[in-house]
């Protein structure tokens with residue numbers, strides 16, 4: 001028997017206009033939530049309301065609209081603080097997304113702290129956005145990357161991780177949840193262990209925020225990065241959380257308006273955090289939309305969402321294992337509702353095209369995690385990833401569509 | 411299923427299962443590697459060129475059904491053709507898989523006509539053209555891997 005869903009999924013689905021769409025004449029079954037989630041009406045309305053009634057630049061004018069927009073922008077910062085339980089509001093920086101958050105840390109914290117022959121530790125399952133910024137930094141500084149290996153279930157080998165830490169290690173950068181495997185990493189343990197050596201930790205939370213309750217004080221990480229668009233919010237907006245003490249010591253990221261307190265041609269005095277890191281006019285609408293996304297998540301409850309997705313994961317794992325000659329890639333004990341798989345002798349792109357004709361949207365490719373593909377000896381995988389609005393019926397639709405793949409390829 | 415059966419025609423499925431000339435021919439003197447970073451498709455095309463003629467062609471690699479079948483069918487057609495004929499065929503193939511859906515595909519494509527169905531699937535056009543791009547690169551003697559994501563000169 002299926003577990004009871006702790007909220008009314010049909011009501012939630014009503015809130016997502018895009019889910020009513022037909023694709024190739026079939027009802028859309030959207031299972032590409034790890035790439036980006038769909039947006040609820042509340043988020044769409046917030047964006048529209050901002051442009052219709054509040055549009056103004058922030059932190060600059062004394063006029064009515066500017067004050068309104070500034071207030072709403074800053075209220076969202078407070079909302080984010082509560083959402084991830086940061087100690088202080090000024091520890092919340094708005095950025096473009098996870099990618100920019102990581103680049104920001106690499107180009108500010110990294111450029112100051114990392115020197116020749118130093119090391120940065122990351123893992124075999126990182127998204128390219130948590131590899132390449134560090135690689136660029138290492139090339140510039142003559143430092144190097146050390147990689148925590150994983151086992152064939154897609155779990156990090158913690159004994160190996162411990163061996164990698166040394167005086168040379170300047171940072172550990174690690175995904176909370178892997179987009180290419182679904183693995184939920186034991187980041188609290190990892191952070192504890194790194195801290196014993198006095199090493200700061202950056203967590204890539206892109207795949208975690210919409211599924212797990214995040215408490216950055218409890219985790220005690222130095223940095224936590226995530227994207228709005230993977231948590232039912234708009235694209236183009238994301239968050240970098242950083243401990244205030246570190247942020248204060250870090251040099252600025254980009255130069256421009258808002259990040260200064262006084263400028264002459266001889267010298268610039270930088271603004272206080274978080275503004276020091278927010279040069280130029282930000283994505284004001286995006287921030288307000290992100291606030292609406294947090295409202296949406298809180299209206300259901302992140303724990304309830306997690307519980308529903310866990311049930312979907314269980315059911316989908318069982319159903320997919322009944323599809324002939326299908327192999328799951330990523331079978332960690334602790335997993336989010338992300339299922340990567342391959343089918344014997346069939347390239348994932350062919351799978352993607354065929355199930356798309358059935359209205360089922362899945363992702364195929366290397367998922368910006370080529371080292372993971374290498375580990376499992378596959379060029380690519382297919383991935384079904386679930387969100388709050390997905391149903392058990394949609395798992396059945398996926399399985400039916402996968403059987404079609406065998407009909408075509410016989 | 412009609413668009414889908416247009417795409418996955420029996421000929422394509424057969425070539426995918428049993429690719430022709432799927433090896434490095436002895437005495438190959440020109441070769442190139444092709445890569446589609448979006449799918450991870452990789453292909454190597456080998457040619458034994460004598461004067462103006464491609465005496466033998468083979469390929470190796472991994473990829474989806476469309477890219478593999480395209481490579482396979484390409485080799486069956488190119489064997490024994492001149493470089494000039496090959497280049498003009500390659501251009502025609504490219505035109506066929508990217509031309510407007512309202513225009514009927516050219517009638518003189520021979521066996522290659524089975525790839526006309528790719529037009530319905532814009533995301534898959536590069537799968538069909540990878541082998542041909544790589545063949546062009548082999549003819550031009552390009553050293554670095556050709557990528558479907560690099561702008562062409």
Ligand SMILES: Cc1ncc(COP(=O)(O)O)c(C=O)c1O
Nearest residue numbers: 097098099127129179204206227
């Ligand atoms: C684990 C992980 N990290 C980082 C990113 C990059 O996020 P964004 O493209 O929103 O910057 C993604 C998104 O694909 C991801 O899944």
